[in-house]
Amino acid sequence: MRIELQRRDAPSRRMSLLSPLIALALTMLTGCIIFLVLGVDPIAGIYAFFVEPLTETWSLHELAIKAAPLILIAIGLSICFRSSNWNIGAEGQFITGAIAGSAIPILMPEASGAWVLPAMLVLGMLGGAAWAAIPAFCKTRFNANEILTSLMLVYVAQLFLDWLVRGPWRNPEGFNFPESRTFSAGQILPEILDSGRTHYGAVFAVVLAVILWLSLTKTVKGFEIRVIGQARRAGAFAGFDANRLTIFAFLLSGALAGLAGISEVSGAIQQLRPSISPGYGFTAIIVAFLGRLNPLGIIVAGTVLALTYLGSEAAQIMLGISDKIGRVFQGLLLFYVLSCDTLIHYRIRFAAIDRRPSKEIA
Amino acid sequence: MGRVLPTGQEDQELLLSTRGLTKTFGDLVANDALDLDIRKGEIHALLGENGAGKSTLVKMLYGSLQPDSGSIIWRGKETSIANPAAARHLGIGMVFQHFSLFEALTVADNILISTDNPVSRQRIAQDAERLAQSYGLPLNTRSYVGDLSVGERQRVEIVRCLLQNPQLIILDEPTSVLTPQEAEGLFETLLRLRAEGCSVLYISHRLDEVKALCDRATVLRHGKMIGECDPAEETAASLAAMMVGAQVEKVERDHDGALEAAGEVLLELSDAGLEPESPFAVRLRNLVLQVRSGEIVGIAGVAGNGQSELFRLISGEVSAPHDQIKIRGKQAGGLGVNGRRRLGAAFVPEERLGHGAVPDMTLSENLLLSRHASDRVAFQRFGPLGVVWKSMLTEAMTRICDAMDVRKSTADPAASALSGGNLQKFIVGRELDRQPSILVVNQPTWGVDAGAAQHIRKALVDLAKSGSAILMISQDLDEIFEIADRILVIDDGSLREAGAASKVTREEVGMLMGGATAGMRTSTPSSEENHAH
Known part of the structure; x- marks a missing residue:
């Protein structure tokens, strides 16, 4: 017996829809095995991880709060990835966006009025975009690999934030804790519903996802992004400038990551701390691929990945296992999604080694 | 070249034969019960x-590939070739x-x-x-x-x-x-x-x-x-x-008529050049070229002598000093592809998949590829939003496919689903549909079947008759002699005038194609053979 991959004549539409579901099922199956090895009842484990968080109002709000930054970052990344620009540094752009947007409440704590929040959001987007501009510039100017440059800038941003909240931006009334001052009422992104903490970040995420989906599928700019991602030389023939698109894609995804950063800080945390992200920028890479690089699919995928954050907290509390299990599930999911995507272009064929070739194709 | 009879003509033994060899891809029967016989030494x-x-x-x-049914017989024994x-x-x-x-x-x-x-x-x-x-x-x-x-x-x-x-x-x-x-x-x-x-x-x-x-x-x-x-x-x-399955007609070309009626110069290169962008690219030097209204200029040459670089230079995929290229009398060297298209030029690159068309995109999307800027009014809506006007694209795509007899299995298939000949007809038709005053085409019928090739050549001749200037880069000398009025040869990045197609011979063009090294290359085998004996 031999297992072969046979190229399909055309990419399978059915598989491109099924592949994320198969990946999810395989992730759960592997999860069961991990739970067994850890000595936990797998059914209880899967229930605590994937189902329980969906049963209560407050946890649904937490889900929306965690999904919003994932979706915002991932839709930006989908534009990058579709045009073959490998921005791995959204985590850093998230942080610089948060820092830039927080400049107003921290440096001008008395600032109030209708202009404050919009200004914070705009500054956040500019901060994220500026950070993303560095790898874009290095790629177009020096042909530097954007995977490395954007990734390394994440650590620079993290350390810069760390320095800020321990140093110049430390709360003067904060008993020397490494935290900024807390934002005042007019500097906090308001909640949407009375029932819970979900703030306007979730609205930004869904609205922007729909707008990006429309641009990607209906406009010439979206066409340009798809053409350059699929066939660079055809893009040159169409008169599209690949370098300009690289800059555009990085600035856009940086701005969206920055918006996610300032929304998270202003809406959920309400101050700057040494760590403001549980790896949203990296998890969003998984979200982008799980959502098929399609902004509408990313809304769903972002919600699923948000669940792994809640699930790992629940698993820690209820089953007493490390919350790192969430990262394991995220990694498994990405691994299976990428593997299952093979099935879109190939079909699996079981072949005996010495059978007659004419009978091989059933 | 004389035909030499095979040695051992009496030995009719079969080396390889197939019986009823069949292969299907979906609904398409690619090979239908083929009985091929290859004899030893033929x-x-x-x-x-x-x-x-x-x-x-x-x-x-x-x-x-593995056959669906039928057998392959190798030296008298049925075998499977895994x-x-x-x-x-x-x-x-x-x-x-x-x-x-x-x-x-x-x-x-x-x-x-x-x-x-x-x-x-x-x-x-x-x-x-x-x-x-x-x-x-x-x-x-x-x-x-x-x-x-x-x-x-x-x-x-x-x-x-x-x-x-x-x-x-x-x-x-x-x-x-x-x-x-x-x-x-x-x-x-x-x-x-x-x-x-x-x-x-x-x-x-x-x-x-x-x-x-x-x-x-x-x-x-x-x-x-x-x-x-x-x-x-x-x-x-x-x-x-x-x-x-039908008689193929040769495209008739009235060479002398076109030359006499030489119109105004529509495309002009004056001392243009291009530095190589990679170690395997060719440097273009001192290119001088004029293409007039109503004429087809053929550029012959062996592959890899600067044809693709020349195409990039003229199409504007790389920019040049502004005064080195003129399109319809206007300086165009500094313009990009779309700037030159707006002046009335159209381009057909050599590679169909990946350059002239995006393989996984539909024909109507591929129509947008070369015409989104030059036909902005026709294919885009809502001004600065730049929304693709789908129905207009589909209409134009259908019109082009009808005009060029593009055979496709569905209404709007992906470019990669078309055979080479049909895709090339679409890519050429996409440009002809604009009635360009200048058409630059690189290898118009490379790897295309005889029927499609004639269709494309005829379309080029008709376009020239209507007063456009055509520059055709081709490695197929038959093609150049069939439809070009004037022939130039590209060799190691330089252009040389060979003359009117009706005056020069294939041998003269062949000599120019071989350049200075042709003599060396043909002489080495015999000398080394002598050495070996």
Whole structure:
């Protein structure tokens, strides 16, 4: 017996829809095995991880709060990835966006009025975009690999934030804790519903996802992004400038990551701390691929990945296992999604080694 | 070239035959119960339009595809060929149309990579050079493939194939990239192989060549075997008729009329040049060229002498000093592709998939590819939002497909789903639909079947008649002589005027194509052969 991959004549539409579901099922199956090895009842484990968080109002709000930054970052990344620009540094752009947007409440704590929040959001987007501009510039100017440059800038941003909240931006009334001052009422992104903490970040995420989906599928700019991602030389023939698109894609995804950063800080945390992200920028890479690089699919995928954050907290509390299990599930999911995507272009064929070739194709 | 009778004509033993060989892809029957017979020591031609099923058949013989039913009989015994390694083991070798060589490696390393048995590099280099010499194919195994001409690369492929001691060699379109002189060299090698009892399966679009070289021919049409014939007893026209199932008409061109009515200069290069962008690119130097209204200027040349660079320069994919290129009298060197399109120029690149069209995009999206800027009003809505006007695109796509007789299986298929000929008709039609005043086309009928090629050539001639200027870069001399009014030759990045198509001969153009090195290349085989004896 031999297992072969046979190229399909055309990419399978059915598989491109099924592949994320198969990946999810395989992730759960592997999860069961991990739970067994850890000595936990797998059914209880899967229930605590994937189902329980969906049963209560407050946890649904937490889900929306965690999904919003994932979706915002991932839709930006989908534009990058579709045009073959490998921005791995959204985590850093998230942080610089948060820092830039927080400049107003921290440096001008008395600032109030209708202009404050919009200004914070705009500054956040500019901060994220500026950070993303560095790898874009290095790629177009020096042909530097954007995977490395954007990734390394994440650590620079993290350390810069760390320095800020321990140093110049430390709360003067904060008993020397490494935290900024807390934002005042007019500097906090308001909640949407009375029932819970979900703030306007979730609205930004869904609205922007729909707008990006429309641009990607209906406009010439979206066409340009798809053409350059699929066939660079055809893009040159169409008169599209690949370098300009690289800059555009990085600035856009940086701005969206920055918006996610300032929304998270202003809406959920309400101050700057040494760590403001549980790896949203990296998890969003998984979200982008799980959502098929399609902004509408990313809304769903972002919600699923948000669940792994809640699930790992629940698993820690209820089953007493490390919350790192969430990262394991995220990694498994990405691994299976990428593997299952093979099935879109190939079909699996079981072949005996010495059978007659004419009978091989059933 | 004279036709040499095969040695051992009385020996009619079959080397390879297929019985009822069938392969289907979905609904398409690519090969329908084929009975092919190849005798020992013959050069057997496989003829057919693109999409007739030649490559499918050859891939099954070489083991890279498996038949659905039917059998392959090798030297009297039914066999199954599981993969190319099994084919090589049996004694079947193949030289592909598109070379599978690594440019940044040496010849010896390229050969080493493909050998099934582990041997030392030195040993393989020695074997290769000895073999190459004995067949009059001079080869330096230490050269980097990137530095070799296309003809030399083909030699590497052939030598690599011969090192496996094959009894059957399959050659896919071997001469499409060679000068007439290089092709002659190849023919001598093939005749020599035949004399040694080796069989050759020869796939070609060039019917004259098949007539001169091949002992027998099998003709395929739409996956079925139409018949076997002796090409020497057929005319090129009768062979073509068998292939397409109808008489193919030659495009008539009134050369002198066009020259007399020479209109205003629409495209002009004045001392243009281009620095190489990569180590394997060609430097263009001192290009001077004028293309007038109503004329077709043909640029002949061996592949890799700057054709693609010239196309990039004229199309605006790379920019030039503003005054070096003029389109309809306006300086255009600094303009990009779309700026030049807005001045009335249109372009058809050599590579269909990946350059002229995005493979996985539909035809209507590919229509947008070259015309989103020049026909902004027609295909975009809502001003600055730039929303694609889908219904207008579909309408134009249908109009183009009707005008060019593009055959497609669904209303708006992906570009990669079309056969080469149909996609090329679409890509040319996409530009003709704009009624461009200047059309620059690189290899208009490369790898396209006879019927589609005639259709495209006729469309070019009609466009010229309507007053447009056409610059046609082509490696196919027949094509150039068929429709061009004036011929230039590109050699090592320089253009040389050959003269009016009605005045110069093929030999004169061939000499210019070979450039200064042509003399050297043709003289080496004999001297090295003498040396070996």
